Amino acid sequence: MSTIRIENVTKIFNGEVVLDNLSLNIPSGKFFALLGPSGSGKTTLLRLIGGFEKVDKGKIYLGDQDITDLPINQRNINTVFQNYALFPHLNVFDNIAYSLSLKKVPKDIIEDKVLKALKAVNLEAFVYRTIDQLSGGQQQRVALLRAIVDEPDVLLLDEPLAALDFKLRERVLIELIELQEKLKTTFIYVTHDQFEALTVSDQMAIMNHNGEIEQIGTPKEIYEFPVSSFVAQFVGTTNILHGALLKDQDSYYIDVHGLGKFEIQVPEHKKWMVSESGTKIDTRAMSIRPEKIFITKNVTAGFSNVVEGIVQTIVYHGRSTQYNVRLKNDITLQVFEQNEEHFPQEVIDYDNTVYLYWQKDNVVLLER
Secondary structure (H helix, E strand, O other): OOOEEEEEEEEEEOOEEEEEEEEEEEOOOOEEEEEOOOOOOHHHHHHHHHOOOOOOEEEEEEOOEEOOOOOHHHOOEEEEOOOOOOOOOOEHHHHHHHHHHHOOOOHHHHHHHHHHHHHHOOOHHHOOOEHHHOOHHHHHHHHHHHHHOOOOOEEEEEOOOOOOOHHHHHHHHHHHHHHHHHHOOEEEEEEOOHHHHHHHOOEEEEEOOOOOEEEEEOHHHHHHOOOOHHHHHHOOOOEEEEEEEEEEOOEEEEEEOOOEEEEEOOOHHHHHHOOOOOOOOOEEEEEEOHHHOEEEOOOOOOOOEEEEEEEEEEEEOOOEEEEEEEEOOOOEEEEEEEOOOOOOOOOOOOOOEEEEEEOHHHOEEEOO
16 A cells, blocks of 8 residues: 555744644545645755655654654655756666666566557657757656656655746646556645646645645545635635625525625534624635636626626636736735636626626635
């Protein structure tokens, strides 16, 4: 089993606590992403798992084996670095075969493994090319193959696509997903790019600026049901409204100063946050994704949540159009409207008065 278990790990650099008593389970055979802003400690955590840094306190397990103090070469864990770290004096074949050669694997087996690996990513025609004859995307694939050819239990990927342009990054991400599904190796992918994390991962952990884990879950769980304003704003785009949370009979509302009451849906596990009998309690926050808001120039019946505003900016994104709408209390909400050519759409322009609607089940009550 290649499950990674991190128990109460602390890491300190120059007197500064980077990771503080962090615990995390990374399941075997999954594509797991560590997502967070620069300085959140995600790369430090990766380096601790790989053995490149020493743990100051706590334990790290690979399956049932305590690898906390195990040297790098005794961990069956490989790493793909951001700069690829390929050997410029070796050709493609020899770069990929390097770890197998060190282990004295027979030459015929090395050749078979390397050629199969190259075929998996459509690089068999480049087997004897030098590294400087490869594009950035091809070099990235060679670095990946070098890391997986000796079948590690865990593969660590430290922002490996940072040097690639957007279109190439999209293509290589799909290749990574397909490769992980074939190998069933545990992939741990560090990135600050939410698009990458949402695209590749089976599960992901969101780390904040203090080196703490805010939330763990599937990409859909984290995007649709963030637990905190940090997660809601870091993963995707959202609108955050603050107000007093209250209950009126069987309905729940957030009373936003200057805007009024907005009905929300409160799941059972969040009922502890709600006061009874209309009594206002401490300010809470709610998140509404821009694509969940409906925009129109006409008042429409049937919505419990409606607010009036003025269009400030319009940004065309191709698949969607973004409207920034200023409300009467000077709060600005972002709205994403899909561009559907086969459906007639209202023409909304700058300075238009518009009405924004959303359903109560499109609002997420944030715990933090």
